[in-house]
Amino acid sequence: MNAQPTDASFDTRQRLIEAAILTFAEKGFDGAGIREIAKRANANSALVTYHFAGKEGLYLEALRYIFNRKACQVAQLALRPRVEGPGAREDALQGVKEHIRAFMEDLMACNRLIDPVEEAAMALMAREMQAPRPASSALLMEHIRPHVEHLMHCLRVLRPDLSTDELLNMGLSIQGQLLYFRNSLGISRLIRGNPDYPEDLSVLTQHFTDFSLRGLGIPEAFPQPRN
Structure with a gap:
């Protein structure tokens, strides 16, 4: 029977x-050493092997931890049922807009937090x-496939x-x-002389959305006023 991890072991x-x-x-990966990591964690370097079976295992677990640390809005979008038939195009257009919004919010989620681990x-x-390292490609x-498949479905419609290839x-x-x-983001803030940029993420998201839809050539995204 395997022993359950203690609180100290988990910590x-x-x-x-x-x-x-x-x-x-x-x-x-190549520049980082097990002893350096263990010292930073105030732990015995032998525990890297004990918990993760070595440096490669620790690297994979670090990536897995990043992916699972918080909910991914884009992945949640990909779980929605796909609309078929007459409403498919309108749904796909909305899907692209939501994809860009969700991706931006996921990317910027830690923007205002003083969290070195999040930035790292x-x-x-x-x-x-x-x-991508061969060992971590799978x-x-x-984790990325849902992002790609959701956007590709919308673009294909x-x-x-x-x-x-053109859709990709x-x-x-x-x-x-x-x-x-x-x-x-750092250099953008320097160029603008604004350490808080962007204060309003929705404005920037709308810019990226309009820019993308114009590039895609979607006329109904920009309806012309009737004379």
């Missing part, structure tokens, strides 16, 4: 995960997106004339501008 495991997120975000989690995910795709490029363009903004 140590939690500290190791958070220390790993901070260290992997700063130095990447964003940095670590940016590293992983740029160069985990990454498991709105632009049935485009090939799968459209989707990457939409998500890419949001990710670039979040990852470049």
Whole structure:
């Protein structure tokens, strides 16, 4: 019979995960050392092997912890039933708008919190997106696939004339501008001379939505006034 983890054991495991997120975000997988992570967590380095079977296991658990730390609004959107028939196009248009809003809110959820682990989690995910490790690719795709499938379904309904590759490029363009903004928020604030930018996230979200829908060529998204 396996022993149940004690509160002290859980606390140590939690500290190791958070220390790993901070260290992997700063130095990447290759640059981070087990002893360094353990020291940061105020724990014995042997506990990395005990809890996670080594550095690779700790890295995967750090990514899993980031994904599961808070609810993902985009993933929740993907669970909604898809509308077929006459209402499908209107539903898809609304789906793109909600996708952009949810993705922006997910990306900016920690913006006003003084939480170094949260900021490090964003940095670590940016590293992983740029160069996915073979060992973590399956985990990454498991959590990202709902984002991709939800947006691709909406785009396929709105632009049935485009090939799968063209739709993927459209989707990457939409998500890419949001990710670039979040990852470049510091320099955006410097350029604007505004450390609180954006004060009103809804205004920025509307800009990204309009920009994306115009790029997609969706005329009904911008109805013209009748003469």
